[in-house]
Amino acid sequence: MFNITPTVRNLLIANVLFLVAQQSLLPLLTQVGSLYPIGSPYFYPWQFFTYMFLHGGWGHLFSNMLGLIVFGPLLEQRWGASRFLMFWLICGVGAGLLYEGVRGYELHRMEVARQEFHQSPTGPEYEQFFRKSFPDASGYEPLARAMAQDPKNPEYIAAAEHNVDKAVSDTWNSPHGGMLGASGALFGLIFAFAYLFPNTQLLLFPFPFPIAAKYLAFGYTMLELYQGVHRVPGDNVAHFAHLGGLLIGFIVVRYWEGGRERFY
Known part of the structure; x- marks a missing residue:
């Protein structure tokens, strides 16, 4: 069974409630809260924060929340609730900022x-x-x-x-051009987990054998970088937001954990 810590549990509840609101109560929440390119008539500054609490459906939500459950509790136990929540939000906002930079460059081109x-x-x-x-x-x-x-x-x-x-x-x-999802924050967690608990063995579907956290993080990074550079038709995944979350996670963890020992 997963050992769900208080902040992880509260983030799960918040994300589920936001998706329920998106789908039934406040359908315009998706448009108002998703992250649009700066210069779009649908862009608002608060979207750098709100986009990470919105999702495109239950499958999208499930994959991100499963990652939160897997990687979050040990980090919350190490850092405490306040610092863990701060890390989640910093990675999410930072991922959005870096994604906006890449998107702005693409739109300029x-x-x-x-x-x-x-x-x-x-x-x-x-x-x-x-x-x-x-x-x-x-x-x-x-x-x-x-x-x-x-x-x-x-x-x-x-x-x-x-x-x-x-x-x-x-x-x-386009009103459909916004980015949404907690993936940027989640990828920050993945890096932090791999840095602090590098040799923890994880089972990753569909592989029938455990993988060390450090290799999982490295594999995810390489995959996201390749898919972000070599985009294929129909790929609507914000790969550079994922990479942004990893980068921000790296910067914050290195700053917070400087001089402290990692767990193996």
């Missing part, structure tokens, strides 16, 4: 690509814009081929410019 297309509105450039900026998009290929065959056609050029502008505008203004 998208805007630069839009301006470059307006300067050279050709079929290949039109196709390249969507391949790089919107790898999940489809339906732009016929117009790209038509522009390649008739590059001076003003109707083709106007339609392509409209589609490019709309794609960028919809990215900034």
Whole structure:
């Protein structure tokens, strides 16, 4: 049985209540509380805090809360309730800040690509814009081929410019563009656990053998880095928020635990 400590239990209850509110009582809570890009009409400063208490469904909530139950109690016992809660919140907010930085860079590149297309509105450039900026998009290929065959056609050029502008505008203004979930805070816990209890053996589904916490944290870090850099169509996971939580967890633990012995 899991030894659920008081702060871990309170975080579990809070996250469950927030999801119930999202789904039945206050459906607009998802839009108001998720973390949107700075500059979006849906962005509010409090979202750096509220996004970590919201989830996309029961499966999403279950995976994050299971991690909290596995890694949280030993850390709370070591640090105490107040410091453990502070660590959870710092990692969550820090993950959101780093994610916003990466997202802002991506949006800046998208805007630069839009301006470059307006300067050279050709079929290949039109196709390249969507391949790089919107790898999940489809339906732009016929117009790209038509522009390649008739590059001076003003109707083709106007339609392509409209589609490019709309794609960028919809990215900034979409009510569905927010990030939510406690994963950033959880990845901070994973690092802290692996640092303080590196040789603790953990069972990770679907592997039938135990894995030391330090190897689990390293594997998660490498996987998130690879998936964040090599994005595939349909992947809507905020990998850089996970990495942000790991980084913030590393900084805080090193500061708090400097000179103290780790457990093995």
